[in-house]
Amino acid sequence: MNLRNHISDKVPEHLLGDVPKRFDIIGEIAVLSIPDNLDNYKFDIARYITGIHRNLKTVLNKTTKVDGDKRVANFEILFGNDTITIHREYGFSYRVDVSKVFFNNRLSYERQRVVSKINPHEKVLVPFCGVGPFAIPAAFHSFETVAIEKNPEAFKWLQENARLNKVNNNMILV
Known part of the structure; x- marks a missing residue:
């Protein structure tokens, strides 16, 4: 617009x-x-x-x-x-405080494209994962996903988003 x-x-x-x-x-x-x-x-x-x-x-x-x-x-x-909201894309939901963590909604297609390449029994590593927009779909589609995040605020939202999307059993959060 x-x-x-x-x-x-x-x-x-x-x-x-x-x-x-x-x-x-x-x-x-x-x-x-x-x-x-x-x-x-x-x-x-x-x-x-x-x-x-x-x-x-x-x-x-x-x-x-x-x-x-x-x-x-x-x-x-x-x-x-x-500044806290729930962003939805491709069937996943992400709670995020826009004022405290990085989140770019313009990358949604790229995230979906990358995740579509994952085979069901692959293990996935997602460094710099933020609140989880790559890691959570990966965990949904893969055998195991390791998500790494340095920002404590983003890590807090990552944990919540893993639970919200019911993929916390497929993820190792670091």
């Missing part, structure tokens, strides 16, 4: 080129990066997004790039107040 086309009545024409063309939806949370020169319009943009996607409970403005060992960005809440 191109935000620029739909927010042109709120943002002056000379700034429309800076309005993000798209946003991501992770569960019930929309995430976008609004440049500083649009500070006066960021809440209008958030209202527009929640107006067309009524199931959203939060809109986040990503204020920094993903950085550090934990690969986490900083966010500003523009709408709502909860």
Whole structure:
């Protein structure tokens, strides 16, 4: 969805080129990066997004790039107040706190493609597994999966997601 086309009545024409063309939806949370020169319009943009996607409970403005060992960005809440959500893809559910762990919904097809290559009796190793979007489908389709995660916050969600998806018996969590 191109935000620029739909927010042109709120943002002056000379700034429309800076309005993000798209946003991501992770569960019930929309995430976008609004440049500083649009500070006066960021809440209008958030209202527009929640107006067309009524199931959203939060809109986040990503204020920094993903950085550090934990690969986490900083966010500003523009709408709502909860950064925890359940994201669903290809029959699996992932509880995640978007403000504390890395999660990219744009990789869903790639995750599904890789998992489709697993043979039922293979053992799978998933380093840097985050909250489990590669590891959990792998555990569902494989004999045994070893999932390794360094970020304690992501590891906590990985454990919960393994239970949520009923694959904790097929996984070794490190």
